[in-house]
Amino acid sequence: MPVTFTLNGKPQTVDVSPQMPLLWVLRDSLGMTGTKFGCGMALCGCCTVHINGQPIRSCVTPISTVAGKSVTTIEGLSSDNSHPVQRAWIEVDVPQCGYCQSGQIMTAVGLLKKTAHPTDADIDEAMHGNICRCGTYQAIRHAVHLAAQYQAAANRNATVAQNVAEGDAA
Ligand code: FES
Numbered sequence: 258m259p260v261t262f263t264l265n266g267k268p269q270t271v272d273v274s275p276q277m278p279l280l281w282v283l284r285d286s287l288g289m290t291g292t293k294f295g296c297g298m299a300l301c302g303c304c305t306v307h308i309n310g311q312p313i314r315s316c317v318t319p320i321s322t323v324a325g326k327s328v329t330t331i332e333g334l335s336s337d338n339s340h341p342v343q344r345a346w347i348e349v350d351v352p353q354c355g356y357c358q359s360g361q362i363m364t365a366v367g368l369l370k371k372t373a374h375p376t377d378a379d380i381d382e383a384m385h386g387n388i389c390r391c392g393t394y395q396a397i398r399h400a401v402h403l404a405a406q407y408q409a410a411a412n413r414n415a416t417v418a419q420n421v422a423e424g425d426a427a
């Protein structure tokens with residue numbers, strides 16, 4: 258059954274079983290291997306992507322439910338690791354084996370969309386479903402705080418640029 262959705266800002270159609278998990282479609286049909294398979298049961302968070310801006314577990318999301326929606330994967334955050342969360346992850350040097358990290362990052366991006374300056378408790382609550390065998394939890398907490406600073410700076414710069422542009426146009 259053809260299913261059409263938006264993937265990282267571009268229209269995408271796949272012709273697969275309606276029950277096929279989104280994770281399988283991403284990895285096996287579309288060759289987008291940034292999103293990982295861990296448990297297959299919505300228990301580990303490795304497979305986290307966004308649908309319409311909300312973090313979800315792609316291993317238990319049938320592709321039929323994605324029709325007409327917007328999917329964002331780790332590949333869609335930026336083409337050059339310039340997203341504030343990616344920059345912070347690199348600066349803090351969070352990953353160990355790396356396996357869980359795309360899911361961790363996608364969950365962190367979702368948190369910062371809702372809560373621009375999360376507390377430690379906010380971070381622990383948002384991230385608790387993302388398991389890391391390598392125990393990078395303290396580094397993740399540090400990186401989320403740093404990403405919040407990067408995001409705030411980027412927003413300030415965007416506001417200044419907009420004001421300059423509007424001033425030029427006036
Ligand atoms: S692979 Fe989806 S939550 Fe573990």
Ligand code: FES
Nearest residue numbers: 354355389390391
């Ligand atoms: S960095 Fe190895 S599982 Fe998280």
